[in-house]
Amino acid sequence: MLNRILRVSSTWLLPWLLPLVLVLGWQAAAQLGWLSTRVLPAPLDVLKAGIELGSSGELWHHFVASFKRAFTGLLIGGSLGFILGFFTGLSRFAENLLDSTLQMVRNVPLLALIPLVILWFGIGEEGKVFLVSLAVFFPIYLNTFHGLRSVDKDLIEMGKIYGLGRVALFREVILPGALPSILVGLRLSLGYMWLFLVVAETISSSEGIGYMTMNAREFLQTDVVVLGIAFYALLGKASDVAATQLERHWLKWHKSYRT
């Protein structure tokens, strides 16, 4: 019994020990005056700022603005990536037509496009959504293409023998076979999505978490800046958890995803 408790607590609680010690140390350092609040505010002050901004509704407003941007971008870039990957993955003609062009564009460092994006779209909403879309497009495109291409040929042959038509073959064999790879693409692109959102919001905006932190920087409100950073981290973690849940659900047949 004691052993069991120890084992359970070591798998569930042990990972939290180090963060807890760090935060406590940080709080102590701030309170003892070793750490200037202009460099780094105390964790409790960040929490207080969070409660304040949260109760005034301001935090929620910025959160929704950022969330909308991120997922609009994901929706546009992700579906384009999936659709193009679908075509190039299934047809040699589409591959020859599109793939080398897309691979060339992929090699452009996307953040280098920011000056152009500002010229094209100004500093409005479109530019930010464009950047996020562009960032999520490639991981999803590449992994969809690769996933469809690497479906076991033997299984496809088997499907044909059993009289599956093109649609049934896609539904029963090709898509499920490509799904693990497509989900890897989704996970990667979620990472890029938040990264590009931060960059886009930091350039200029009038709402969103990036705006909140940049604005706070002007007034030296380090607690709000840290709050914003923590929020980005939280959003990143939340979307990663969501992607893991999707994998668990869709890939439950797969040995590596079984719980």
Added chain:
Amino acid sequence: MDTRVAELEVSLSNGIAIRTTQLVKRYGEREVLHGLDLTVEAGEFIAVVGRSGCGKSTFLRLLAGLEKHSSGSISLDGYAAPGIHPDVRIMFQDSRLLPWRTVIQNVALGLPGDSRQVALAALCEVGLADRADEWPANLSGGQRQRVALARALVHQPRLLLLDEPLGALDALTRIEMQCLIERLWQQHNFTVLLVTHDVAEAVTLGDRVVLIEDGSITLDLDINLPRRRERGTAEFAALEGQVLHKVLGAQLCPN
């Protein structure tokens, strides 16, 4: 009266008769089959043996319609084979089950409508009805092959092509599977073409053992032993020895 006789004949042998004449298959320059002539009667169990690379699997793939022959002809029940034939099913060395479908969904693959009952009946025949809702990954190799067999049976094939389906199984599971295949063949009366590299297996199951060497048939031996063949008997050993001797030829004892 005549129609009744005809009906009786149909019910006696549900299988497809095969005839190949001067069947040739080339991959580029390389000729794999050089004019294969084989006649198989409806309902017969033919065991095809040969060394690896002799063309026996290619022959089976041609019969299944998975590949096109270069020249010569294949006729099934007197008609030229039209590519993949709905009454022909093939089983491979690997089970080729879809890992993302449960056992029963795999068996029901390609069946129209709500086919759970039919699929369950087929699983019953191979003794795996209790594993219907599991993932294929949870089954052993032998069980997976039995599921693949059920998946082939559910379509009531008239010709079953078996491409070394027992090759990857352990010796005991193989013997079990051989009994199962024999029983199902006797029950359903389809034609079976079994490709194997195991001569004992060929002699156990085949009405005829056909040896393919370097793309041609070099031996076509009737096995007239009564069924449920015992491996230990002298006749069995003699037939097995005859085939083995022919396969190994002069290289029987290199030392």
